[in-house]
Amino acid sequence: MPSRHALRSRLLDGEFLLPAIIAVITLIYLISALQLGPPMRDGNMTASFFPIATAVVVLIALAVAMFHALRPRAPATEEAPADSAKAASTEARNDAPTERRYLGLTPGAIGVIVLTAGYLLAFDRIGYVVATLVYVLLLTGLFSGSLRNQWLSKLVATLLITLAGYLLFEVVFQVRLPTFWSQ
Numbered sequence: 384m385p386s387r388h389a390l391r392s393r394l395l396d397g398e399f400l401l402p403a404i405i406a407v408i409t410l411i412y413l414i415s416a417l418q419l420g421p422p423m424r425d426g427n428m429t430a431s432f433f434p435i436a437t438a439v440v441v442l443i444a445l446a447v448a449m450f451h452a453l454r455p456r457a458p459a460t461e462e463a464p465a466d467s468a469k470a471a472s473t474e475a476r477n478d479a480p481t482e483r484r485y486l487g488l489t490p491g492a493i494g495v496i497v498l499t500a501g502y503l504l505a506f507d508r509i510g511y512v513v514a515t516l517v518y519v520l521l522l523t524g525l526f527s528g529s530l531r532n533q534w535l536s537k538l539v540a541t542l543l544i545t546l547a548g549y550l551l552f553e554v555v556f557q558v559r560l561p562t563f564w565s566q
Contacts, residue, residue: 401488402448402449405499408499412438413438413442415434417431433552495522502515502518505517509563511548511560511562512562512563515544523537523541524537
């Protein structure tokens, strides 16, 4: 049976806390999608079908991730390295500085949360195209460490991702996305 301290430590670890925060955001998104109306009408999908389906799938995946984070872990065992090279590399890894964490979250995870929350707020206000272009470009910069390196390929990838999402929803699913010019 894990101690209270061990359980609290796991709850504040990014392995549980990040999915929990994203689950809260997804739940808010699901409530918003439910306000669009029923997902099916007269045997046809409505504009709320894919947002609701997506939110439900994401919530299930996040619940699994949170459950996995809380499962008891086997205690780490110390194995004697076979040779001195392995021992040296193990010592070097143990001496390496650990990444800073805030409430168990790395700065990168916090960046993703802030960008995603901003995207969700901007989506209805400035439309799909503008919000998605900015969001994907900033995520690309966050994951690569900078927008300066290979900026042209990042811009092309951002444009392609935005276009693919637009075509998927507007053309294939026939779901009207909010636009900047329709506000």
